[in-house]
Amino acid sequence: MDSHQQTAIALAAAVRDGSLKAADLCGRALDHAEAIGSAQSGFTRLLRRRAMLRAEAIDKLVEAGLDPGPLAGVPFGAADLFDVSGEITTAGSGTRHDAPFASRDATAIRLLEAAGAVLIGTQNMDEFGYGFVTINAHFGTTRNPHDPDRVAGGAAGGSAAAVATRVVPFSLAFDTNGSLRVPAALCGVIGLKPTYGSIAHGGCFPFVESLDVVGPLARDLDDLALVYAILRDGAPEREAGREPVRFGRLMSWFDDNIAEEMRGPLHAFWNRLGRITFELEHSEIARAAASVIIAAEGASLHRPGIEQDPMAFEAPVRGRMLAGMLLPSEDYLRAQRFRAWIQVRLRKQFELCDVLFTPAAPGYAPTVADPVMLFGGETIPARSHLGIYTQPISLMGLPALVLPLAGDFPMPLGIQLISAAGNEPVLFRAARDLIDQGLCAVPDLPTR
């Protein structure tokens, strides 16, 4: 069995029936990560000893006739903001080199390992999650698996790269304002940002409490659904329903600033889905409100660190934090009030439509050498703007699933599917329909 080509579900089945050793599987994943290096694998820390001990324990359970769980022996990685017992949670920042060791695993890691999965390492991210490029002055740049001269996207770029390069079948990541959706789109994998507040985030280094969500990335939709179900930890969920999914394309804000390479494929996709359009009023205000909330909460969280040693932070992050510290509290409260207001109005939108779709990112991944994009006809930094289509959805707290568009493109193009709060089941059903219709597919890596 070529473990790099298999889904997590297939690998776990092989471990459970004894035809594959968890120790071999995890050892190969660790070797693969080491062989291609941190910039390609997305891993900045490998936990070989911990992983191999755990994998051997899984094999002993199988030998004893016991069931290690639905993810038996499956290796995975986690963005370096999830606590790992005995390790420093860096959150992608050099300022945390002297932070205390975590005393226990984050809740999400604990849940996945209780289901048999094996954590093999932690992954690169933008410093404190504040960026969309994973160009990190402390831990290096994560390269796009489809073209190493391009960014992986961020903030959880390492987590997406690890999945795209087939080091692991899934990663555990986070989403504040598009942190996992943007890299999923740029690296050509599937990512789920669950409904705000639906997944436990104990032991996850915070960034913006009002927006932070834990979510998975995977190459296979069924793997993603299984990991999501495990992360829900038995919480009740809506019925998926059986009626055909009603799709609608969001226009206005979500139709502006689309790169040329995205416009044609998106139009073709829309044609296949019936050319229904919707407006999501006040999306530009939602984006502005999200930016204000992030600036204020991020600045408040990191003020002690900035006061202690501002130069220890990356310059782009430091500048954003300091600007946030000068924001009047009235504007922060105004943003929060708008957030609550628009959420009530949104419920009506989903009476007419089950799944709204938008581009997940404007186009192909920008280059590492010159990470910029076009916005309003101007060239602006991708680090702070690649999430233009994900940010309003974060403010609204809605779940969103990113899928790669099917087609022979030089680089991946991702779409974002959005549903009503708490209706992740319809997102999974919609994604399955799109894959089965051949409209969406995870692209193979180019052969070099």
Place this chain on the structure above:
Amino acid sequence: MAETKPNAARPTEASVRTRLAEAGLAVPEACIPETLANLLVLQDHVATLRSFALDPRSASALRFEA
């Protein structure tokens, strides 16, 4: 009643220095240009937000349930 002006005066390096000092933040001079650049972006977001007249009594700023 005071009027909210969506487009407040644009910050400058001098005003950033003053405001950081007033906020009790002592930072090296190298931080001033990057703070100003980000503050200008933030001010655009604030102007967008303020342009939307929302009655403060129409929604809670302290509770959100998706």
